[in-house]
Amino acid sequence: MTIGVDDDESAFSPLENNKGLAESWLRICGRLKGEVGEVEYRTWLTQIALGPIDGDEITLLLPTRFLRDWVRSQYGDRLSELWHSEIPSLRRVELQVARPGDPAPLQVADVAPASVTAAPATEDSTAGTKPVPEVRSDLVTALDSRFTFETFVVGKPNEFAYACARRVAEKPSSVGFNPLFLYGGVGLGKTHLMHAIGAELVRSGNVSVAYMSAEKFMYRFIAAIRSQSTIEFKEQLRSVDVLMIDDLQFLIGKDNTQEEFFHTFNALVDAGRQIVVSADKSPSDLSGLEDRLRTRLGCGMVADIHATTFELRISILEAKATASGVVVPGKVLEFLAHKITSNVRELEGALNRLIAHANLFGRPVTLEATQDVLHDILKAHDRRVTIEEIQKKVAEHWNIRLTDMSSARRARNVARPRQVAMYLAKQLTSRSLPEIGRKFGNRDHTTVMHAVQRVTELMERDAAFAEDVELMRRMLES
Ligand code: ADP
Ligand code: MG
Numbered sequence: 001m002t003i004g005v006d007d008d009e010s011a012f013s014p015l016e017n018n019k020g021l022a023e024s025w026l027r028i029c030g031r032l033k034g035e036v037g038e039v040e041y042r043t044w045l046t047q048i049a050l051g052p053i054d055g056d057e058i059t060l061l062l063p064t065r066f067l068r069d070w071v072r073s074q075y076g077d078r079l080s081e082l083w084h085s086e087i088p089s090l091r092r093v094e095l096q097v098a099r100p101g102d103p104a105p106l107q108v109a110d111v112a113p114a115s116v117t118a119a120p121a122t123e124d125s126t127a128g129t130k131p132v133p134e135v136r137s138d139l140v141t142a143l144d145s146r147f148t149f150e151t152f153v154v155g156k157p158n159e160f161a162y163a164c165a166r167r168v169a170e171k172p173s174s175v176g177f178n179p180l181f182l183y184g185g186v187g188l189g190k191t192h193l194m195h196a197i198g199a200e201l202v203r204s205g206n207v208s209v210a211y212m213s214a215e216k217f218m219y220r221f222i223a224a225i226r227s228q229s230t231i232e233f234k235e236q237l238r239s240v241d242v243l244m245i246d247d248l249q250f251l252i253g254k255d256n257t258q259e260e261f262f263h264t265f266n267a268l269v270d271a272g273r274q275i276v277v278s279a280d281k282s283p284s285d286l287s288g289l290e291d292r293l294r295t296r297l298g299c300g301m302v303a304d305i306h307a308t309t310f311e312l313r314i315s316i317l318e319a320k321a322t323a324s325g326v327v328v329p330g331k332v333l334e335f336l337a338h339k340i341t342s343n344v345r346e347l348e349g350a351l352n353r354l355i356a357h358a359n360l361f362g363r364p365v366t367l368e369a370t371q372d373v374l375h376d377i378l379k380a381h382d383r384r385v386t387i388e389e390i391q392k393k394v395a396e397h398w399n400i401r402l403t404d405m406s407s408a409r410r411a412r413n414v415a416r417p418r419q420v421a422m423y424l425a426k427q428l429t430s431r432s433l434p435e436i437g438r439k440f441g442n443r444d445h446t447t448v449m450h451a452v453q454r455v456t457e458l459m460e461r462d463a464a465f466a467e468d469v470e471l472m473r474r475m476l477e478s
Pocket of ligand 2: 191192
C-alpha cells in the first residue's frame with residue numbers, strides 16, 4: 001500500500017485520490033463500530049474526517065473542540081492501535097479541530113463496498129469484512145444512546161405504545177403497523193420510544209434509518225429549496241428503509257412542508273418502507289393538518305401514551321435511582337411520585353438533581369434534603385387540583401348534579417361519573433383513600449378503592465371511555 005506522504009499540509013491529496021487510506025479508515029470504522037456499538041459509533045465517530053498523514057503520524061479532524069476532546073479521551077488509544085495495525089509505520093494519531101476547507105467526514109457510502117469486502121482478514125473478521133451499512137449521517141440526528149427499550153420502563157399507560165414500537169423494531173413494514181403513529185402529552189416517552197426503535201433496527205442489521213424532528217424536516221426542506229437541491233433531498237429521504245418524524249404537530253400551518261411530507265410519506269409506504277411518526281395528539285385531533293394526510297397517518301397503527309400513574313412513576317424512579325448507584329429511600333421516591341405528576345421528564349429532572357446533590361456533597365438522600373434541594377420544583381407543582389374541582393368538572397362533563405357526587409344515589413348514570421371523580425382524585429391529588437371517601441358523602445375507603453379498580457378496568461376495555469377520562473384529566477391538570 002502506498003501512502004501519499006507530504007510535509008506540506010495544504011498539498012494533502014483529497015480522499016478520492018487516496019483510496020488506500022480511505023479503505024484503511026473504512027476498515028477501522030467497521031471495527032470500531034463493532035466494538036462500541038452502532039449508536040455510540042454514530043454519535044461520536046461518524047464526525048471524524050481524515051486529515052493529512054505525516055511520517056508516523058496521522059491527523060484526524062473533528063468539527064468542534066468538545067468532540068475532539070471527547071474522542072481523544074474515549075477512543076484515542078484505540079484509534080492509534082487500529083491505525084498501527086492497518087499501517088504499521090503509523091504510531092501516532094493526532095486529533096485536531098477542523099478548519100474551514102478541511103476535508104469533510106468520510107461518508108461510508110463513498111467507498112465501494114467491494115473494497116471493504118476485500119479487507120485483509122483480521123482477528124475480528126466480522127467487523128472487518130462485513131460491508132458497513134449505509135449511514136445516512138446527512139439525514140440522521142444522532143440517536144441518543146440512553147433511549148433504548150431496555151431503559152424504557154413499561155407500565156399500564158405506555159404498554160401498548162411500547163409493544164407496538166417493539167413490534168416495528170422487530171418487523172418493520174408489517175401490515176397494520178405502517179405507519180406507526182405514537183401520540184401523547186409532552187415528556188411521556190415518545191421520543192424515547194422512537195430512538196429505541198432506531199437503535200434496535202440499526203443494531204439488528206442492514207437497515208438505513210432516518211430520524212428527525214418535524215422542525216428539522218422543515219428546515220432541511222427549506223434549505224433544499226434555497227440551494228435548489230430539492231430533488232436530492234427527496235431522493236435521500238426516499239432511499240431510507242425507515243423514516244421517523246418526531247413532533248409532527250410542528251407542521252400544522254406549514255402547508256408546503258406538509259405537502260412534501262405527504263408525498264415522501266406516500267412514496268415510502270408504497271415502496272414498502274416503514275414510517276414512524278409522533279405527535280401530541282391523535283391524527284383525528286390534529287386539526288390544521290391536511291385531511292388526506294391525517295387520513296393516511298391514521299391508517300396504520302395508532303398508539304397513545306397515557307399520563308403516568310403513581311405506580312409507573314414509582315417504577316421509573318426506582319429504575320433510574322438504581323441505575324445511578326445512589327441509594328434513594330422508598331419514602332423519597334413515593335414523595336416525588338406523589339408530588340410530580342406532570343410528566344416523566346420533570347420527574348427525571350427532579351431525581352437527577354437529587355442524585356447530583358448527593359454525589360456532590362456525599363450526603364445520604366433524605367426526605368428533608370429532598371424538600372430542600374427541590375424547593376423550587378415542588379413549589380411550582382403545588383398548584384394542585386382539589387377534589388372539589390374534580391367533582392365539579394366531572395359533574396359538568398357527564399351532566400349530573402354536583403350534589404350527586406356525595407349523594408347515595410346508585411343509578412349507573414350517576415354512580416359511574418362519581419367513580420371517575422374518585423379515580424381522578426386518587427390520581428391527581430395526594431389525598432388518601434379515606435380522605436377521598438369522606439369528600440364523597442362520607443363513603444368508606446374500600447368504596448374508593450373499588451371505584452379506582454373499576455375505572456381502571458373499564459378504561460382498559462373501553463377505548464372511548466378511556467379517552468373521556470384522559471380528557472378530563474388533561475383539562476384538570478392544565
Ligand atoms: P416526549 O418525546 O413524549 O416529550 P421523551 O421521550 O423526550 O418525551 O421523554 C422525556 C424523558 O423522560 C426522557 O428522558 C425519557 O427517557 C424519559 N422517559 C419517558 N418515559 C419513560 C419511561 N417509560 N421509562 C423511562 N424513561 C422514560
Ligand atoms: Mg419528544
